[in-house]
Amino acid sequence: MIDETNPAGRLHSILSEAKRSNEKQKVREVWSRVTGAEVDDVEVTKAVVELYSLSQEIQSLIKMSEGLNHDLYLASFKRLDQAFFPLNLSGPWQGPKQHLTDEALTRLQFCAEELGKFYSEESLPEEDLADVVSKTESLFEAVYSSSLPDALRLALLEEVERVRHSISLYKIKGAKGLKEALQSTIGAVVANEAELRELSETNPDVLRRLGELIDKLDSFASRALKLKRALAHPVKFLLEKLTEEKDDQPGEEDEQA
Numbered sequence: 001m002i003d004e005t006n007p008a009g010r011l012h013s014i015l016s017e018a019k020r021s022n023e024k025q026k027v028r029e030v031w032s033r034v035t036g037a038e039v040d041d042v043e044v045t046k047a048v049v050e051l052y053s054l055s056q057e058i059q060s061l062i063k064m065s066e067g068l069n070h071d072l073y074l075a076s077f078k079r080l081d082q083a084f085f086p087l088n089l090s091g092p093w094q095g096p097k098q099h100l101t102d103e104a105l106t107r108l109q110f111c112a113e114e115l116g117k118f119y120s121e122e123s124l125p126e127e128d129l130a131d132v133v134s135k136t137e138s139l140f141e142a143v144y145s146s147s148l149p150d151a152l153r154l155a156l157l158e159e160v161e162r163v164r165h166s167i168s169l170y171k172i173k174g175a176k177g178l179k180e181a182l183q184s185t186i187g188a189v190v191a192n193e194a195e196l197r198e199l200s201e202t203n204p205d206v207l208r209r210l211g212e213l214i215d216k217l218d219s220f221a222s223r224a225l226k227l228k229r230a231l232a233h234p235v236k237f238l239l240e241k242l243t244e245e246k247d248d249q250p251g252e253e254d255e256q257a
Contacts, residue, residue: 005121008058008112010174014051015080015100015108023094030093036171041089043168050172052084061119062111073111076104121174122224129170132178135216136163139209146203152195156210159185163217175224182217189214 003009014034021030032039037047055077062073083099143156162184166177189196189210199207222229 002109002112003116003120004112005123005174006112006115006119007054007061007174008108008115010172011051011054011058012105012108012112014172015083016105018083018093019097019100019105021093021097023092023097025093026089027087027091027093027096028089030096031089035169037168044089045087047169047172048084048087050169052081054172055081055084058108058111058115061115065114065118068114073107073114076101076107079104080108120226121176122226124175124220124224128220129167132163132213132216132220133167135209135213136160136167139206139213142203142206142209146206148199148203148206149195152192155188155192156206159188163213175221178217179221179225179227182214182221185210185214185217 002012004013017034018030021034028039028041028044031037031044031048035044035047035051037043059074059077062068063070079099079101083096088095140157140160143153143160146153148156159181163178163181166173166181169177196207196210218229221227
């Protein structure tokens, strides 16, 4: 049983599925199906670039493992990479498929077994990912229909799109992509602290949904990657401060007391 919770295991699973595809299919259709990308040239191209990046990541991880015959483990990666490029989406799958040899996939399997000794990622239920999707779309709707200043609206929509992209690439990048999106969103919160603080009065729904999405991403990524949650101090404190109710603030009677 191949461990699909590490980069090599994920790539092996995707390429094995691609290898089983009919040679007469269009390259576009095969890559779309095995990566989960939309049947759109731009989206499929992005997914294939991510597959290539995954291949590079695997090679780097293998080279970090001492005591291995690196040349033996990595001998077939040049051939595997030829399945990705040159990318002719309208051409028949027969061309790229010829590079997905049994030998190349077997070496990739060995890489997965080796990486499994020190790299693992917990597989999370589909409903957890569906919850991330739901919270992402809820935040998008809230931001889009809000009365936020244009600059802040654009900044938040960019973060939403970043999360959407990480979800679309989950099959390729796993929880690592969601973790990167989380870090970017937290950075946006910190950078726009003053503007976000005002939302507690003007657009509380946006702030609530932003906090819910960040919390879900943090929970999801930390469990999958077996890391400590990112929402420790000071970021969690910041979010709590941003979402304080107006009636929690000192009033006139408090000031006079």
